[in-house]
Amino acid sequence: MVVHEHSLRVRYAETDQMGVVYHSNYLVYMEEGRTRMMASLGQSYAELERAGWGLAVRKVEFRCRASAFYDDEILVRTRVERVRGASVLFSYELWRRADDTLVTTGSTELACVRLGAERSVTSLPDEVRDVLEAAVEPSS
Amino acid sequence: MVVHEHSLRVRYAETDQMGVVYHSNYLVYMEEGRTRMMASLGQSYAELERAGWGLAVRKVEFRCRASAFYDDEILVRTRVERVRGASVLFSYELWRRADDTLVTTGSTELACVRLGAERSVTSLPDEVRDVLEAAVEPSS
Amino acid sequence: MVVHEHSLRVRYAETDQMGVVYHSNYLVYMEEGRTRMMASLGQSYAELERAGWGLAVRKVEFRCRASAFYDDEILVRTRVERVRGASVLFSYELWRRADDTLVTTGSTELACVRLGAERSVTSLPDEVRDVLEAAVEPSS
Amino acid sequence: MVVHEHSLRVRYAETDQMGVVYHSNYLVYMEEGRTRMMASLGQSYAELERAGWGLAVRKVEFRCRASAFYDDEILVRTRVERVRGASVLFSYELWRRADDTLVTTGSTELACVRLGAERSVTSLPDEVRDVLEAAVEPSS
Numbered sequence: 171m172v173v174h175e176h177s178l179r180v181r182y183a184e185t186d187q188m189g190v191v192y193h194s195n196y197l198v199y200m201e202e203g204r205t206r207m208m209a210s211l212g213q214s215y216a217e218l219e220r221a222g223w224g225l226a227v228r229k230v231e232f233r234c235r236a237s238a239f240y241d242d243e244i245l246v247r248t249r250v251e252r253v254r255g256a257s258v259l260f261s262y263e264l265w266r267r268a269d270d271t272l273v274t275t276g277s278t279e280l281a282c283v284r285l286g287a288e289r290s291v292t293s294l295p296d297e298v299r300d301v302l303e304a305a306v307e308p309s310s
Numbered sequence: 311m312v313v314h315e316h317s318l319r320v321r322y323a324e325t326d327q328m329g330v331v332y333h334s335n336y337l338v339y340m341e342e343g344r345t346r347m348m349a350s351l352g353q354s355y356a357e358l359e360r361a362g363w364g365l366a367v368r369k370v371e372f373r374c375r376a377s378a379f380y381d382d383e384i385l386v387r388t389r390v391e392r393v394r395g396a397s398v399l400f401s402y403e404l405w406r407r408a409d410d411t412l413v414t415t416g417s418t419e420l421a422c423v424r425l426g427a428e429r430s431v432t433s434l435p436d437e438v439r440d441v442l443e444a445a446v447e448p449s450s
Numbered sequence: 451m452v453v454h455e456h457s458l459r460v461r462y463a464e465t466d467q468m469g470v471v472y473h474s475n476y477l478v479y480m481e482e483g484r485t486r487m488m489a490s491l492g493q494s495y496a497e498l499e500r501a502g503w504g505l506a507v508r509k510v511e512f513r514c515r516a517s518a519f520y521d522d523e524i525l526v527r528t529r530v531e532r533v534r535g536a537s538v539l540f541s542y543e544l545w546r547r548a549d550d551t552l553v554t555t556g557s558t559e560l561a562c563v564r565l566g567a568e569r570s571v572t573s574l575p576d577e578v579r580d581v582l583e584a585a586v587e588p589s590s
Numbered sequence: 591m592v593v594h595e596h597s598l599r600v601r602y603a604e605t606d607q608m609g610v611v612y613h614s615n616y617l618v619y620m621e622e623g624r625t626r627m628m629a630s631l632g633q634s635y636a637e638l639e640r641a642g643w644g645l646a647v648r649k650v651e652f653r654c655r656a657s658a659f660y661d662d663e664i665l666v667r668t669r670v671e672r673v674r675g676a677s678v679l680f681s682y683e684l685w686r687r688a689d690d691t692l693v694t695t696g697s698t699e700l701a702c703v704r705l706g707a708e709r710s711v712t713s714l715p716d717e718v719r720d721v722l723e724a725a726v727e728p729s730s
Contacts, residue, residue: 182625182635183474183618185467187359187520188425192463193367194337198603205602205661215602216661219327227333230416231371237429240467241625241636276370285328289377322485322495323478323614325607327660332603338463345462345521355462356521380607381485381496467639468705473647474617499607507613510696511651517709556650565608569657 172305174207174248177267180240190237196274197230200262203246204278207260211301223295225280228257232276236266243267250305255293256282258302312445314347314388317407320380330377336414337370340402343386344418347400351441363435365420368397372416376406383407390445395433396422398442452585454487454528457547460520470517476554477510480542483526484558487540491581503575505560508537512556516546523547530585535573536562538582592725594627594668597687600660610657616694617650620682623666624698627680631721643715645700648677652696656686663687670725675713676702678722 178199186192205215215225238244245265252259257279264274284292294302318339326332345355355365378384385405392399397419404414424432434442458479466472485495495505518524525545532539537559544554564572574582598619606612625635635645658664665685672679677699684694704712714722 181618182466182621183472186462187465187467187469188364188366188429189467190366193370194334194463197334197337198601201602214661219660224328226328226330226377227374229371229373230333231369233369234367237366240639241634321478322481322606323612326602327605327607327609329607334603338461341462354521359520380499381494468644468646470646473650474614477614477617504608506608506610506657507654509651509653510613511649513649514647517646569608 172249172307174203174210176203176206176246176248178202178244178246180238180242180244182240185240190239193234196232196234196264196276197278199244199246199264200232200248200260200276200278203248203262204260207248207305211305213298213301218295218298219285221295222285223292223298224283224285224289225258226283227278228281229279230276232262232274234274236271236273238264238266238273244273249307250302251277253294253299253303253306256291258282258294312389312447314343314350316343316346316386316388318342318384318386320378320382320384322380325380330379333374336372336374336404336416337418339384339386339404340372340388340400340416340418343388343402344400347388347445351445353438353441358435358438359425361435362425363432363438364423364425364429365398366423367418368421369419370416372402372414374414376411376413378404378406378413384413389447390442391417393434393439393443393446396431398422398434452529452587454483454490456483456486456526456528458482458524458526460518460522460524462520465520470519473514476512476514476544476556477558479524479526479544480512480528480540480556480558483528483542484540487528487530487585491585493578493581498575498578499565501575502565503572503578504563504565504569505538506563507558508561509559510556512542512554514554516551516553518544518546518553524553529587530582531557533574533579533583533586536571538562538574592669592727594623594630596623596626596666596668598622598664598666600658600662600664602660605660610659613654616652616654616684616696617698619664619666619684620652620668620680620696620698623668623682624680627668627670627725631725633718633721638715638718639705641715642705643712643718644703644705644709645678646703647698648701649699650696652682652694654694656691656693658684658686658693664693669727670722671697673714673719673723673726676711678702678714
């Protein structure tokens with residue numbers, strides 16, 4: 171079972187006047203989760219882009235189950251759910267560490283694109299696909 | 311058929327190094343769409359909060375169909391899909407005006423909450439519910 | 451006297467838990483002010499970048515004089531203060547329209563850069579410099 | 591000499607289409623620097639707000655000396671420059687760790703406010719003022 175765990179702290183800038191994290195920031199937390207996971211698997215996303223490939227977000231869904239607050243320490247648990255030729259599906263759980271509350275669950279599907287003047291969807295580089303496939307949970 | 315249309319322009323701050331709008335900003339555009347729609351229906355969201363109610367985002371899903379770029383004029387088309395006792399579902403289409411390209415489609419479900427120390431889910435105020443229900447498309 | 455005026459409305463995402471606009475967003479409002487000013491002078495910043503030049507923010511200062519709130523209509527008054535060979539200084543006043551309150555004053559100095567692998571500071575394109583110089587207030 | 595050091599990593603969301611960190615994000619990094627410094631001095635900003643006081647940004651200035659890029663590890667060095675009855679001035683240096691490059695220098699002046707319906711400037715709580723004063727460098 172490969173679940174990557176990463177902790178971050180809610181910034182003041184990420185709150186809104188309701189006194190909670192503004193919802194779009196959860197997508198930024200998820201991005202941080204998946205790029206840290208990729209780095210821990212030896213596939214730095216920054217290097218992937220320098221080599222000419224990108225992962226563009228194609229599909230997003232998430233559910234807010236509890237609020238997150240300023241200065242909360244958030245645990246981002248990231249999984250690779252599915253790898254296809256030219257896309258990968260990550261899923262996420264965001265937990266508030268102080269009281270083990272599940273704040274948000276969601277997933278993002280990313281398409282592999284060849285960067286450049288004409289961005290086009292393309293197969294994942296072999297090495298990236300192998301590493302991501304190895305991280306898919308056997309049972310799923 | 312009640313479709314609310316609102317135009318906005320992509321800011322530089324909303325782009326990322328892939329040269330396109332960073333995906334989480336679509337949620338901000340959708341928020342702008344629904345609050346302008348509510349205002350046009352006579353229900354200012356700012357006033358709703360001053361009266362002690364809020365609409366908290368509970369569920370989000372969207373799909374990126376084409377990229378949006380810096381300075382693009384984006385047409386946000388907002389619909390009320392469904393009204394329940396304590397929640398409302400909005401759907402959105404984001405179009406690039408210059409070439410009539412559909413950039414993003416999505417929806418957000420919002421729960422009505424009573425603001426204050428103890429935020430709790432509560433019924434929509436009658437007036438708000440009536441106005442939103444009247445905006446639901448007959449066919450959907 | 452060339453003062454460019456542009457109106458925008460505070461988004462929910464731009465507020466923080468103090469119930470006011472989070473201060474870094476004033477820089478985004480200022481950016482919107484200066485790019486709209488440039489467009490109104492016939493120099494689209496988007497086109498400038500497509501032609502290979504950029505204006506990179508080099509120096510920033512601003513002062514928060516009153517708070518801005520969600521849904522406030524903000525008037526951004528932009529001036530060109532000074533043009534040099536490779537830089538331009540814009541100044542801004544942000545006013546809350548509802549009660550004519552001065553919210554923020556500030557300035558940003560931008561350096562002209564040649565975009566590309568090696569970004570380097572360079573002279574403003576003649577046409578851009580001419581237009582900006584013509585917009586500098588005689589008295590300043 | 592009290593210099594607080596905090597490291598963070600540039601997020602993709604914080605870049606813009608020039609391929610560098612969008613300048614307004616430096617203010618968010620500075621906020622993270624000063625709140626971590628306060629926490630390390632035993633004065634959690636989150637708790638300060640829960641007790642009814644806030645620190646509102648009143649004056650900002652910074653200078654961009656080099657670009658920061660996606661995934662860069664940034665060292666935020668924060669100092670307390672000056673404490674007055676109702677305000678405090680922090681200064682910051684942001685360094686790119688990989689090559690010890692100074693990216694940004696700046697300062698923010700914050701006013702102490704009593705939170706509540708009528709926000710008003712007020713003296714810093716004694717304990718906060720004492721701790722901040724003790725952190726001011728003797729030579730400055």
